[in-house]
Amino acid sequence: xxxVNMPKLSDTMEEGTVLTWRVPEGAEVxxxxxxxxxxxxxxxxxxxxxxxxxxxxxxxVGRPVPVGQVIATVGEGAASATKxxxxxxxxxxxxxxxxxxxxxxxxxxxxxxxxxxxSDAPEAEAATxxxxxxxxxxAQPAAPAAAIAPPDAGAVADPTGxxxxxxxxxxxxxxxxxLSRIRGTGPEGRIVKEDVMGAASSKGAAGPAVEIEQPNRMxxxxxxxxxxxxxxVPHFYVTVEARVDDAVHLRKQLQETYPEADxxxxxxxxxxxxxxxxxxxxxxxxxxxxxxxxxHREVHIGLAVASADGLGLLVPVLHNVDxxxxxxxxxxxxxxxxxxxxxxxxxxxxxGGGFSISNLGMFGVxxxxxxxxxxxxxxxAVGAVKQVPVVDDSRVVPGTVMRMTLSADHRVFYxxxxxxxxxxxxxxxxxxxxxxLDPSQS
Amino acid sequence: xxxxxxxxxxxxxxxxxxxxDGRVFLIGEDIGHFGGAYRVTEGLLDKYGDMRVVDAPISExxxxxxxxxxxxxxxxxxxxxxxxxxxxxxxxxxVQNAAKIRYMFGGQVSVPMVIxxxxxxxxxxxxxxxxxxxxxxxxxxxxIVVAPTTPADAKGMLKAAIRSDNPVMFLESMxxxxxxxxxxxxxxxxxxxxxxxxxxxxxxxxxxVSRQAVNATLAAQQLEQESIDAxxxxxRSIRPIDWETxxxxxxxxxxxxxxxxxxxxxxxxAEIAAGLSExxxxxxDAPALRVGGAEVPMPYNQDLERASIPSVDQIVAAARRxxxxxxxx
Numbered sequence: 001x002x003x004v005n006m007p008k009l010s011d012t013m014e015e016g017t018v019l020t021w022r023v024p025e026g027a028e029v030x031x032x033x034x035x036x037x038x039x040x041x042x043x044x045x046x047x048x049x050x051x052x053x054x055x056x057x058x059x060x061v062g063r064p065v066p067v068g069q070v071i072a073t074v075g076e077g078a079a080s081a082t083k084x085x086x087x088x089x090x091x092x093x094x095x096x097x098x099x100x101x102x103x104x105x106x107x108x109x110x111x112x113x114x115x116x117x118x119s120d121a122p123e124a125e126a127a128t129x130x131x132x133x134x135x136x137x138x139a140q141p142a143a144p145a146a147a148i149a150p151p152d153a154g155a156v157a158d159p160t161g162x163x164x165x166x167x168x169x170x171x172x173x174x175x176x177x178x179l180s181r182i183r184g185t186g187p188e189g190r191i192v193k194e195d196v197m198g199a200a201s202s203k204g205a206a207g208p209a210v211e212i213e214q215p216n217r218m219x220x221x222x223x224x225x226x227x228x229x230x231x232x233v234p235h236f237y238v239t240v241e242a243r244v245d246d247a248v249h250l251r252k253q254l255q256e257t258y259p260e261a262d263x264x265x266x267x268x269x270x271x272x273x274x275x276x277x278x279x280x281x282x283x284x285x286x287x288x289x290x291x292x293x294x295x296h297r298e299v300h301i302g303l304a305v306a307s308a309d310g311l312g313l314l315v316p317v318l319h320n321v322d323x324x325x326x327x328x329x330x331x332x333x334x335x336x337x338x339x340x341x342x343x344x345x346x347x348x349x350x351x352g353g354g355f356s357i358s359n360l361g362m363f364g365v366x367x368x369x370x371x372x373x374x375x376x377x378x379x380x381a382v383g384a385v386k387q388v389p390v391v392d393d394s395r396v397v398p399g400t401v402m403r404m405t406l407s408a409d410h411r412v413f414y415x416x417x418x419x420x421x422x423x424x425x426x427x428x429x430x431x432x433x434x435x436x437l438d439p440s441q442s
Numbered sequence: 443x444x445x446x447x448x449x450x451x452x453x454x455x456x457x458x459x460x461x462x463d464g465r466v467f468l469i470g471e472d473i474g475h476f477g478g479a480y481r482v483t484e485g486l487l488d489k490y491g492d493m494r495v496v497d498a499p500i501s502e503x504x505x506x507x508x509x510x511x512x513x514x515x516x517x518x519x520x521x522x523x524x525x526x527x528x529x530x531x532x533x534x535x536x537v538q539n540a541a542k543i544r545y546m547f548g549g550q551v552s553v554p555m556v557i558x559x560x561x562x563x564x565x566x567x568x569x570x571x572x573x574x575x576x577x578x579x580x581x582x583x584x585x586i587v588v589a590p591t592t593p594a595d596a597k598g599m600l601k602a603a604i605r606s607d608n609p610v611m612f613l614e615s616m617x618x619x620x621x622x623x624x625x626x627x628x629x630x631x632x633x634x635x636x637x638x639x640x641x642x643x644x645x646x647x648x649x650x651v652s653r654q655a656v657n658a659t660l661a662a663q664q665l666e667q668e669s670i671d672a673x674x675x676x677x678r679s680i681r682p683i684d685w686e687t688x689x690x691x692x693x694x695x696x697x698x699x700x701x702x703x704x705x706x707x708x709x710x711x712a713e714i715a716a717g718l719s720e721x722x723x724x725x726x727d728a729p730a731l732r733v734g735g736a737e738v739p740m741p742y743n744q745d746l747e748r749a750s751i752p753s754v755d756q757i758v759a760a761a762r763r764x765x766x767x768x769x770x771x
Contacts, residue, residue, distance in 0.1 A: 167696045167727040186728065186766040193696055193727045 002051040004072040006065050009040040010350040012221060015064045016040050018071060025057045029074060036071070041221040042314060043345045049074055164191035175200040218312035229371050234410040237369050238418045240426050244385055245400040247432040254326075254436075264330040266402070267303075267359050270382060271329050272435045273428035275299050275321030278355055281413075281421045285354050287375040288411040294375075299323075302353030302373065303333060308341045315373060316340040317353040326436055361385060367403040377412035380425070381405040402429075443626055449482045449619040451593035452558075455600035456483065456520060458629065460490055463518060466604055467494040469509055470522030470558075479524050480560060480619050506532035506557065510539050513555040513609075520604060526561030526613065527571050533578075540609040541584030555610070556603045562615040562653055562703055563751050569739035572747075574704035576651055579611045580680040580713070587680040588634055589613040589652035593623040595678065598632025606634065613680070615653035637684040639691065643673035646761045647691040651677050651702035651710050654733075654752055658701055661757035670761055680710060688714065689721050696727035697764040701752050706734030728764045733757055 006016045019037040023029050034046040035055060049055070053074035059065050162179045164172070168191045172179050175196065182199045184191035215223065247269055254261040278285040278299045287294045299322040302315040316336040321329060339345045355377070358370045361384035370381040383403040390399030404425065408418045428434050446454075460466045467490075468474075468483060474497040477484030487495040498505045502523055509519035523529045529536065536557065544552045563572035579587045586608055590596040596614070603610035640655065641662050650658035655676035662672035673691050677684075692698050698718055700711030711732035718730060736750040 165696075165727040166723045167725050170724040187763065190728075190766075192766060 002053070002074045003070045004035070004047070004049070004074065006067050006069050006071050007038065007045075007047055007347070008067045009038065009045055009347055010042050011352070012225065013040040013042070013067055015066050017064045018059055018061050019044055020061060021055075021057055022046065023055050025055065027055055029053065029055045039217065041217050042350050043218075043340065043343050045345070045347060162191065163189060164196075165193065167193050168196045171196045171200075216311060218307065218314075222313055225374070226371055229374050233372050233374055235369075235372060235407050236410050236415065236418070237405055237407055238415070238422050239367060239403060239405040240422050241401050241403050242426040242429045243390070243399055244402045244429055247429050247435075248385065248400055250432040250436070258327070260327050261330065263334060264326060266361070266385060267357070267382070268326060268330040268333055269429065269432065269435055270357060270359070270380070270404075270425070271301055271303070271318060271321060271333060272324075272326050273425045274301055274355065274357060274380060275324075275329075276428055276434075277421055277424040279322040280424060281417065283413045283417055284378060284408075284421050286377050286412050287354070288377070288409060289375060293412065296354045298352075298354075300352045300354050302356040302376070303337060304356055304358035304370070304373075304379075305337050305341060308343070314340040314345075314350070315353060315356060316345060316349050317351060319348075319352060355379070357382060361402065367405050369405050370407050372407050372409055377409045378418075378421075379407045380422075381407065443624045445622050446593050446625045447619070448593045448596050448614075448621045448623070449480055451597035451623075451625050452482045452600055452614070453484065453486070454625075455597040455604070457486060457489070459520075459601055459604040460486070460494065463604075465516065466518045466520060467496065467512070468520050468522065469496040469498050469505055471498055471500055471505070471524050473497060473522050478522060480616070482558075482619075483522065502528045502532040503535055506535040506540070509555050509557075510535060510543070510553055510609075513553045514543065514551045518604060519555045521555065521557045523557060523559045525571060525616075526559035526575050527573050529557070529559050529575070536579070536585070536609070536611075537582055541582050544608070545584060552607045553609045554607045556600070556606075556612050557609070558600075558612045558614060560614045560616045560619070562617055563735070563740050563747060564617055566742055566744055566747060567740075568742040572740035574652065574702065574735065576613060576680045576702060576704055577709045577713070578704075579613075580710055582681075585609055585611055585681060586634055587611040587613065588678060589615070589680060590632075590678060591615070591618060591650075591652060591655045591676050593621065594625045595632050595638075595676075597625055598630050599634060599678070602631040602634050605631070610634065613652060617653050618656070621656075635679045635682050635684060637678050637687040638676050639673060639687065640676050641672065641674040643671040643695070645671045645673075645695055646697035646699060646764055647673050647675060647688075647695045648757060648761065649675045649677055649688065649698070649700045649711075649714060651680065651700070651704075654701040654703055657752060657754050658757060660754045661761065664754060664758050665761055668762075668767070670765060670767070672761060677710070677714075683714065683717065685717060685721060688718060692718050692722050693725045696725055697761075698726070698730040699733060699757065699760045699764060700730065701733040701757055701760075703735050703751050705737055706732050707737060709734050728766070731760045731764055733760050 009016065017039045019039050021036050022034045029035055029049040030052050031049055033049045035049050036047050038045050038047055051074050053076050056073045056075060059071045065071060163184060164179050165186065169179065171193060177196050177199045179191055182191060182195050185195055186192035247266065251264055251266065251269065254264050282295050285296045285299060298320055300317050300319045301321050302317045305314050305316065307314055318329060318333055318336060336349050339349055353376055356373050356379040358379060359382040360368055361382055365383050367383040368381050370379040372379050381404065385400060385402045387398055388401055389396045390401065392399065404422065406418055406422045456468065468486065472479055473483040474487035474492060474495045483495065505521055509521045512519050540553050540555065561574050576587065576589060579585055586606060588599055588603065588610065590599045600612060603612050640659055643662065648658040648662060650656065655674065658674045662674050665672045673695055675687060675691055698715065700714045702710045704710065709732065711734055715730035715732060719726065733752045733756050738750060740750060741747050
């Protein structure tokens with residue numbers, strides 16, 4: 001009986017959660033049917049049946065299970081056996097012989113809906129001034145002063161000396177309201193919900209200085225992995241400024257002349273340049289794992305993007321960048337980013353990166369330092385494209401520049417390599433025709 | 443849907459179940475030739491004959507006792523006691539036998555029977571004929587105790603009661619027999635054991651027992667004029683208690699008032715107030731309040747009688763008290 005395991009949807013996924021079963025327990029599924037929506041630490045995915053059969057669900061919705069655990073099986077009709085044989089109906093076949101013999105008289109009795117004996121007496125509903133039924137209404141102290149007066153400890157059992165309803169106490173605790181500082185307006189001066197809510201809102205943001213907010217899964221993962229990266233990966237940083245007048249110009253030309261290139265961005269050109277540089281520098285396209293290097297044969301580059309809700313960070317990955325031309329990279333990067341931001345990355349979209357690029361240029365940032373996303377060896381932080389005065393051939397002229405800072409893992413490669421590698425990216429961007437040539441020629 | 447009288451809805455329930463199941467039979471005082479003290483069983487003797495509609499002698503103990511025996515032997519008796527007041531004569535049979543036999547015999551026999559009992563006050567029937575015994579039956583394990591308040595529920599719950607495998611005390615309010623309401627035309631059952639929210643509201647929960655659910659709705663309408671948004675729950679099931687529905691409401695409003703016609707002390711309101719303070723103490727913004735019958739034998743005098751049972755004004759006053767409103771318009 002084929003088993004369905006919790007899939008590993010990304011490099012960092014350790015456990016996953018079934019968000020919904022797309023198919024109910026015991027239903028028939030066919031190979032390729034979406035059977036469940038799985039949430040990983042980064043996003044949610046549908047998983048598909050790999051065989052035809054009857055689905056048996058083994059884990060409940062909402063409970064995290066480790067990667068690899070069996071979450072369901074797809075079997076052969078066994079389910080129908082357990083589901084059949086409905087309980088014998090409670091209704092029994094009554095022996096009809098006797099009843100059937102009874103003549104169906106139906107003779108409507110003459111005294112139809114007329115008043116029945118005692119049932120038409122008037123309802124007792126008249127207003128009664130006295131209220132003997134319930135506890136008599138206790139005359140409440142009319143003067144508010146009496147109600148607000150600090151209750152004397154002898155009269156009040158409460159250890160804090162405050163008279164408050166259970167609900168008011170709970171709300172006060174939740175909102176950090178000090179009950180001893182508010183006046184109760186309830187019966188006998190009791191502090192009630194309204195008083196606490198009033199105090200909480202009048203103080204505005206007052207109350208506790210901090211409010212506890214639970215992170216979502218992605219935020220937890222980011223916190224854990226960034227701490228790991230900054231505490232275990234020895235970072236060093238190298239910054240260059242590249243003249244990108246030609247790159248900007250080429251981009252414009254491409255957009256105007258080549259229909260499929262209308263969406264090529266500077267980021268795409270940087271991805272392309274980094275891909276070519278990585279292919280040329282295998283010592284950069286590497287990882288330090290435990291006590292040895294791992295050299296990557298392929299060039300996969302991650303792109304740091306903010307999630308659509310602004311509450312997280314995703315790193316969708318472009319694969320085999322060195323073997324793709326600029327237009328392909330532009331199209332693919334847009335697709336992979338859109339899928340990731342929509343929270344619906346395809347399997348593989350978040351896997352396999354050996355290097356990352358983070359671009360904050362669109363926010364006007366000149367330069368910044370990024371944290372490496374292990375087990376990658378480096379990340380490139382890209383600043384804004386700016387017009388500045390530059391010295392060109394002993395004259396000050398307007399120029400277009402962009403700053404890039406490489407964060408490098410000093411276990412994997414060293415300063416000189418970093419300088420050369422970053423210099424190669426700079427060179428490619430400053431001579432952008434190389435970005436649209438065949439890789440072998442650049 | 444069509445509009446029907448409460449007692450006609452009851453008759454339809456009995457009629458349909460008798461037609462469906464040959465084991466169902468009726469026994470009670472004046473239910474056959476006279477058609478029932480409140481005309482509920484009118485016409486059924488003619489239709490089903492005196493083997494299935496049995497006019498019994500005036501002995502509640504004998505009526506209930508023989509019905510228990512019939513139920514143990516496989517029939518499904520529907521007993522009508524002329525009023526709930528007379529059920530005290532059969533209390534021994536109900537408590538000692540009906541409620542316990544299934545347990546004492548380890549489930550080898552069950553007692554599938556319904557005892558219909560009109561009750562309530564308001565008709566100047568004085569101290570011995572005006573009881574509301576919801577609490578008296580509600581405290582007995584082994585019994586199911588229900589009280590419908592609409593014709594639709596009267597029919598659906600009576601049909602469900604007749605199909606139940608356990609003894610069901612079916613408490614009918616005399617005051618509701620001539621009330622009208624929409625009744626579905628389909629063959630339907632209303633589940634026993636479930637309360638229902640008759641009116642949704644955010645400020646205070648009014649739980650009405652039997653006819654007092656109707657008064658609670660009237661009180662809610664009056665409270666609306668004072669900008670108090672009351673939620674009205676028709677308890678319907680006295681045993682078991684539908685804690686889920688009650689808790690959900692009290693967690694929302696923080697204020698609870700239970701209204702019953704029976705005596706307040708040791709009453710249904712006491713049980714519900716205690717149960718909810720155990721279950722959702724931290725959601726209560728005020729002590730739960732009980733509105734119930736005065737602690738006296740029911741007076742014959744009409745004014746005194748009115749003063750002895752819960753009124754809409756009393757419910758309104760209790761809601762104001764719970765919410766700390768001193769207003770009285």
